[in-house]
Amino acid sequence: MSEVARIHWGEDGEDRFARWRSESGALPPKRVVIADDTLTADAAFRLASEGTGMLWRGDFQNARLLLQALARRIDKPRKAKRAKVAVSAVPPSPADTFNLYRQAQSQRARTLAMLLIEFSGAHHIALRRAPDVVQACSGAYGPGDAAQGNYVAPLRELQGLIGAHEWRKKGLVIAALGGERIHPHYGVFAPVRGDYMELLVQAPLPPALFSGGVAFDIGTGTGVLAALLVRRGVARVVATDQDPRALACARENLARLVPGGQVELVQADLFPGGVASLVVCNPPWLPARPSSPIEHAVYDPDSRMLRGFLNGLASHLAPGGEGWLILSDLAEHLGLRSRADLLAWMDAAGLQPLHRLDVDPIHPKADDLTDPLHAARSAEITSLWRLGAKAVS
Numbered sequence: 544m545s546e547v548a549r550i551h552w553g554e555d556g557e558d559r560f561a562r563w564r565s566e567s568g569a570l571p572p573k574r575v576v577i578a579d580d581t582l583t584a585d586a587a588f589r590l591a592s593e594g595t596g597m598l599w600r601g602d603f604q605n606a607r608l609l610l611q612a613l614a615r616r617i618d619k620p621r622k623a624k625r626a627k628v629a630v631s632a633v634p635p636s637p638a639d640t641f642n643l644y645r646q647a648q649s650q651r652a653r654t655l656a657m658l659l660i661e662f663s664g665a666h667h668i669a670l671r672r673a674p675d676v677v678q679a680c681s682g683a684y685g686p687g688d689a690a691q692g693n694y695v696a697p698l699r700e701l702q703g704l705i706g707a708h709e710w711r712k713k714g715l716v717i718a719a720l721g722g723e724r725i726h727p728h729y730g731v732f733a734p735v736r737g738d739y740m741e742l743l744v745q746a747p748l749p750p751a752l753f754s755g756g757v758a759f760d761i762g763t764g765t766g767v768l769a770a771l772l773v774r775r776g777v778a779r780v781v782a783t784d785q786d787p788r789a790l791a792c793a794r795e796n797l798a799r800l801v802p803g804g805q806v807e808l809v810q811a812d813l814f815p816g817g818v819a820s821l822v823v824c825n826p827p828w829l830p831a832r833p834s835s836p837i838e839h840a841v842y843d844p845d846s847r848m849l850r851g852f853l854n855g856l857a858s859h860l861a862p863g864g865e866g867w868l869i870l871s872d873l874a875e876h877l878g879l880r881s882r883a884d885l886l887a888w889m890d891a892a893g894l895q896p897l898h899r900l901d902v903d904p905i906h907p908k909a910d911d912l913t914d915p916l917h918a919a920r921s922a923e924i925t926s927l928w929r930l931g932a933k934a935v936s
């Protein structure tokens with residue numbers, strides 16, 4: 544969510560300030576200098592590396608180029624360092640590699656967040672060759688923001704907002720929905736890897752669903768799985784999420800894809816009230832701390848959502864009901880969670896695996912040999928676990 548902190552700087556001999564806005568939760572830099580087209584990439588890199596914010600007053604397109612130059616400077620030494628580690632040391636464990644990778648990613652994000660842009664309250668940028676970003680910003684920040692006055696945000700975040708706006712306009716083609724599109728909103732998990740949806744299409748629906756049963760979709764995001772269930776003939780779905788952005792996004796997608804009103808959306812931490820004949824859940828799959836709020840759909844510290852889902856499932860299953868857990872095993876390949884842990888959690892929650900459907904994820908990075916997580920990613924499998932409540936003896 545938006546920060547309400549303020550950022551201070553000196554300009555034209557005056558003290559100035561504005562609202563600070565960072566959707567990734569970054570704090571405003573303590574030291575800020577004014578920067579323009581005369582700033583060299585090397586000087587900008589030095590400033591950014593020491594945590595000095597650069598409030599851009601030059602040409603907007605030059606700021607974009609400067610950001611690219613900063614990214615190149617960050618990425619070069621990282622690659623060199625990796626190469627050195629590889630020849631000199633005992634190979635790090637997958638978990639160490641993952642932790643180093645995450646640390647490097649957040650350091651990179653912190654450095655790139657030092658190039659700053661000022662916006663009017665109505666999301667206008669008063670720079671030469673600046674694009675019109677009003678729609679992209681109001682889509683992400685919501686209406687009614689303009690009255691709050693000027694704000695400053697990292698250029699890199701603005702680029703994320705613009706990218707998200709394009710996805711929202713264009714939508715993602717979902718093969719399992721007969722090629723129809725899902726339009727993800729900013730900050731909402733975009734189902735770019737459609738592989739797991741095929742599992743949801745293949746798994747046999749529990750018969751109890753067709754004698755008045757309801758289905759739950761826990762953590763609905765864009766609403767894609769709820770829509771798929773309705774397309775498979777499920778008459779009533781209750782879909783939850785705790786993120787208001789996800790609920791607004793799901794509402795829009797579902798109104799278009801399943802206009803019959805079969806899906807009820809509820810803001811809830813995990814389960815809605817009552818029981819269901821089918822409960823589906825695709826929780827974040829990596830037990831690690833998200834480095835920003837928008838990473839919550841992927842990273843889940845201590846597997847909180849996964850374990851919460853497993854622990855609450857049996858008491859939300861109607862007789863003959865099933866829970867469908869969609870989960871990648873990437874965490875297992877990275878040494879962050881073991882298969883034995885997962886099975887033990889299921890067992891302790893009074894659940895038994897009935898069947899498992901697997902798919903090799905279509906992953907753009909699976910073939911990237913320079914990716915430090917390549918070995919784990921190329922071995923990754925996503926599964927749909929069909930779970931039932933254990934019989935009480």
Ligand SMILES: C[S@@+](CC[C@H](N)C(=O)[O-])C[C@H]1O[C@@H](n2cnc3c(N)ncnc32)[C@H](O)[C@@H]1O
Binds near residue numbers: 733767768825
């Ligand atoms: C990996 S995304 C999956 C979204 C969607 N089901 C899909 O398959 O595309 C996980 C979703 O769970 C939501 N979520 C995380 N913790 C939750 C909780 N405790 N209760 C409800 N939803 C939660 C997130 O906001 C996110 O939308």
